[in-house]
Amino acid sequence: MKDIYLDCNATTSVLPAAVAAASAAMAHGYGNPSSTHATGLQAKAMMDGVRALARRLLGAGEGRLMFNSGATEGIQTAVLSALCALRERRDAGHRIGALLLYGATEHKAVPESLAHWNRLLGLNLTLRQLPVGTDGRHDLDVLGELIGDTAMLCTMAANNETGVISDLSAIAQLLQERGAHAYWMVDCVQALGKLQLNLAATRIDYAPFSGHKLYAPKGIGMLYVRAGAPFTPLIMGGGQETGLRSGTENMAGIAALGAVLAALDDGSTFRSHAELLSFRTRLVASLEAALPGIVFNMPFDRSLPTTVNFSVPGLSSKELLDLFDAAGVRVSSGSACSAAKALPSYVLAAMQVPAWRASSAIRLSFGPLTDEATILAACERIEHCGEALRGSCLLPSILSPLSPLAALRDGVTALSVDGHTTWLLTDAASASCVVIDPLAALVPRIAAFIGCQDYTVRAIVQTETSPQADAAHQMLAAALEITQLDEFDAHGTLAFGAGLRRLACGDASMYLLGQEFAFIGTLAPQAAIAALAEALRLDTVLCASRDDGSVCNTVRAAQQQAAASAAPQLDAAGLEAFLRAQPDAIVVDVREAYEHAACATRVFDGCTVHSVPLSRLAGEVAGWLREPQRPLVFVCRSGNRSARAAACLHRLGHKAAWQLNGGLAMATLATLPSLAFAA
Structure with missing residues (x-):
């Protein structure tokens, strides 16, 4: 299954012509352009040719244009240049203004650079955000x-998260009308190849560019400096780039960037604006068909045609990322530089987008080299993702409750959020369920699960009472339209599955499902065992309402106070050999059901991969512990969930539990050519 890459605002692949140009520069044009012999002169001629082409395409006029390592260096250089000039003006007795003003949706490199140089240069000016409207444009x-x-x-030409295009003409007009003397930097990283640029005809003083956003390699960029704008080199040394940026030039990168600029100049390599708009229209239609209730977080008429930012009610960005990743569609949750921090998008927050949208947004971005076949394949997979979500009851569905994909099996499911866990017990034979310790944040999801499958709710119970727990209980009962529900008999027993018993422990309650599971709330395992000693077995699985990463426990492991330890790891290259040597091994994919449904079917040496989501792991551990010598290999997308699963089994006494290091993301078709998924 070929990956479909829709994260071009983060980075792009390298244009084949750029790869060839870089290779040729390294193999044949390897001269130092500062050398005066023929080889050096040839290298300098190539570099000068690329610079001349860039100047023409950008409309640089008499302005300076230097090569550098990319946008961050360009931003640093622009800020340093402007602030050094400001300090000189202030020292000379001139008024300079007290504010360093930057757009609220700027890339973090901008305010960080402003703060850094403001402090080091001792200017002590005030950093202030320029707010944006709900359309993402600057508040004029x-x-x-x-x-x-x-x-x-400091503003930007187009935003990297939303694609919103700034009204630079209006900003320039305002600067002119007010006679403002402020230095103006415009981040043009997302503009190259997507917007018409004629920099010398504008009021812009500094404009940084980054090659890897438009099919050049990483590590090459440009900085435009308007004629007459102050300039201070960030890097001093041998005086390369006519003294503007010292250090031997990155000739392979410059050659590659030149190939991209040549492709941009020829007018036939990259898609036209109209083609890109049509691609976006198709993607939006598929997103709307696949994800009911989808909300788009950018104005289509004021955004780049290559960027779509959206949120889906009831689905987190992580869930959507995992789902799309399973389908082989690479998207992101915002800026690649901040996505790993798992925080709500500051860009969307600045646009006054509701908090749930800012924290669950997905960015889909393609580039001007993307072709129609890729877009059509992406649309097909996106719609398949929607089917997977509906089949898993995460979206409104017309599937029968008895659909093999939709139906929950017998057992226990853990739903966790913010370090707390709700347990959902299901009994397929009676089409009924029990909810233990419902959380307010999970009420919509729990109600959707139950409503989708038409299950009868036998009980909603809490291990502890508190205002928050009571409120969540009432919210769930209201969502399920239940007025009164207490089917436990006088002995605290409910006829459900193997029998559900309620036992008091001080002010708290615990619940036993047969002798297989004990739901202990926030009690420490040792305290729960002491309180329920006669009702438990050594292999009883202890399920807490706190999510500390351990997934679950057993009485035996808790009594032995087994410490968490990392399970042994396999890398993707060694997995095939391991499974050949261990033919009885069980491979367990702990991704969620909707990820399995979105994933293409593969067969790996006849080995079946069992689908046991991490949320249902507690219900399976007892069976695996009965075969402690049989190898278990846990896999997931990145290795995080499989590491938790393997560590859990290892701690519980299954010393033959392994995990795939780096997850399926690190496995290539060469090392992991075939996997077949089974329920």
Whole structure:
């Protein structure tokens, strides 16, 4: 299954012509352009040719254009140049303004650079965000109020998360009308190849660019400096780039960037604006068909045609990322530089987007080299993702409750959020379920699960009472339209599955499902065992309402106070050999059901991969512990969930539990050519 890459705002693949140009530069044009012999002169001629082409395409006019390592260096250089000039002006007795003003949706490199150099240069100016409207564009009224006291203004041509295009003409007009003397930097990283640029005809003082956003390699970029704008080199040394940026030039990167610029110049390599718009229209239609209730977080008429930012009610960005990744569609949850921090998007927050949308947004971005076949394949997979979500009852569904994909099996499911866990017990034979310790944040999901499958709710119970727990209980009962529900008899027993018993422990309650599971709330395992000593077996699985990463426990492991330890690991290259040597091994994919449904079927040496989501792991451990010598290999997308699963089994006494290091993301078709998924 070929991956479909829709994260081009983070980085792009390298244009084949750029790869060839870089290779040729390394193999044949390897001269130092500062050398005066023929080889050096040839290298300098190539570099000068690329610079001349870039100047023409960007409309640089008499401005300076230097090669550098990319946008971050360009931003640093621009900020340093402007702030050094401001300090000189202030020292000479001139008024410079008190504000360093930057757009609220700027890349974090901008405010970080402003703060860094403001501190080091001792300027002590005030950093201030320029707010944006709900459409993501800068608030010109606020800019008009602040521009007279602004020393430097930093905005962007187009936003990397939403694709919103700034109204640079209106900003320039305002600067002119107010006679503002502020230095102006415009981040043009997302503009190259997507917007018409004629920099010398604008009021822009500095414009950084990054090659890897438009099919050049990482590590090569450009900085435009308007003629007459102050400049201070960030790097001093041998005086390369006519003294603007010292250090021997990255000739392979420059050659590759030149190939990209040549492709941009020829007008036939990259898709037209109209083609890109049509691609976005198709993707949006498939997203709307696949994800009912989808909300788009950018105005289509004021955004790049290559960027779509959206949120889906009831689905987190992680769930959507995992789902799309399983389907082989690579998207992101925002800026690649901040996605790993798992915080709500500050860009969307600045646009006054509701918190749930800012924290669950997905960015889908393609590039001007993307072809129609890729878009059509992406649309097909996106719609398949929607089917997987509906089949797993995470979206409104017309599937029968008895659909093999939709139906929950007997057992226990853990639903966790913010370190707390709700347990959902299901009994397929009676089409009924019990909810233990419902959480308010999970009420919509629990109600959707139950409603989708038309299960009868036998009980909603809590291990502890508190205002928050009571409120969540009432919310779930209201969502399920249940007015009164207490089917436990006088002995605290409910006829459900193997029998559900309620036992008091001080002010708290615990629940036993047969002798297989004990739901102990927030009690420590040792305290729960002491309170329920006669009702438990050594292999009883202890299920807590706190999610500390351990997944679950057993009485035996708790009595032995087994410490968590990392399970042994396999890398993707060694997995095939391991399974050949261990033909009785069980491979367990702990991704969620909707990820399995979205994933293409593969067969690996006849070995079946069992689907046991991490949320249902507690219900399976007892069976695996009965065969402690049989190898278990846990896999997931990145290795995080499989590491938790393997560590859990290892701690519980299954010393033959392994995990695939790095997850399926590190496995290639060469090392992991075939996997067959089974329920």
